Amino acid sequence: MHDDAQPVPPPLPPLADLLATARVVALPLVTRFRGIDVREAVLFEGPEGWTEFSPFAEYGDEESSAWLEASVDYGWRQAPPPLRDRIPVNATVPSVDPDEVAAVLERFPGCRTAKVKVAASDQTLAQDVARVRAARQALGPEGRVRLDANGGWNVDEAEHAIHALAEFDLEYVEQPCPGIDDLAEIRLRTKYMGIPIAADESVRRVDDPLAVAEAGAADLLVIKAQPLGGIRRALSIVEAAGLPVNVSSALDTSVGLAMGAALAAAVPHLEYDCGLGTASLLAADVTREPLVPEAGAIAVRRVEPDPGLLDRYAADADRTAWWLARLERCHALLARRGSVL
Structure with missing residues (x-):
């Protein structure tokens, strides 16, 4: 050998x-x-x-x-050798009423970016607009606002919604439509707006994670360690896709977030605030030292559960x-x- x-x-x-x-x-x-x-x-x-x-x-x-x-x-x-020891993260705003947005953002101290959930099946576009407006007002003009539709719109609905929400200076729109073909179509239809399209579910819930890049269906990929089969497999997808990436979580405990942070730490070029601050959405965690944002970032470290909390x-x-x-x-x-x- x-x-x-x-x-x-x-x-x-x-x-x-x-x-x-x-x-x-x-x-x-x-x-x-x-x-x-x-x-x-x-x-x-x-x-x-x-x-x-x-x-x-x-x-x-x-x-x-x-x-x-x-x-x-x-x-x-x-874990692969880390390239950084802290990961900048975004705040996550669930499908709450506009008057609750500021309180949600307060749970993410120092975060300059908010990912706002939209396209919930039980809500209207008017409610989405009001929520995104509240996030923009809370963050101010220097803050960054991105949307996550979780594939909740068809192409026509997505085009209409993105047009209605474009005034809030969007960083990108994540998974506006469920399928790769629809993503490619909405990216083409909204290109004139200059708002990037990100793929999440279309990367992790298809047989070929690279199909999104090959179809020209997204400007960036949102990757998650668990759904993609691990840190190394996710890194191989990043290398093969050749697109910018953001690293996110799936509402993990701090133990799972530590895995996501290890992935983010190993990504060669990390251009976006990552979706790894979601421990702030938990009313309880499994550790006395949760991976919650501090000054807009989380540390890259292993997490040890507390027996009493377990x-x-x-x-x-x-x-x-x-x-x-x-x-x-x-x-x-x-x-x-x-x-x-």
Whole structure:
């Protein structure tokens, strides 16, 4: 073997190793977000430290297995060398009333960027406009405002909405439409406005994450460590896509946010404030030292859960059984594929 040969990745650890330390938690949120009031997650400890498995409940096992692969990778392999020790982050504004926006932003001290949720199925465009206006007013002209539609518009709706919201000097619009073809179409239709289009779900919920770049469907990619199968796999997508990227989270506990921070720390060119400040949306966390924004940034570090908080916010017996069964099914999927870390 040559001295410069790449080391062989270690095999997937046995399920028993994951279950030995697994803890299922249910953390209350400050504000309803993505239709939930409580965020559930499984935490377990590997040789490198604690890690998190937390695909949203509606995701199937096939999609969720990528989240488990990422979780095991972070717990059993050393993270890539960091290029920075702090990650600038954005504030996240859920689909709240306009008069609640300022209070939400106060939970993100020092953040100069706000990502505002829009296109909720139970809300109108007028409500979105009022919320985005409130965010712009709270941040002032120097602040940055970006939108996240989570694929909630069709092409015509997206064109109309982006036109209505353009006056607020938008940094970009994330996932305005669900499909790659629709993203490419809305990017073409709104190009004259000069507002970049970002892809999130279209990167992590398709067979080929590079299809967005190949179709010219986005100006930048939003990447997340868990859904993409881990830090190294996400970095390989960044390199192959050749587009600017932002690193975001999926409403993780501080343990999961630490994984996202490790990814952001290893991205060669980090041009945007990252969506890794979402611990501020949790009313409780699993650590006494949560990864919440300080002066607009979070630290790049491992997070150690507090045993007392793990006990206090333990999920009930039924939910614990549900999550551990899901963990077992996803592990079996990875084992059948012969997955390595």
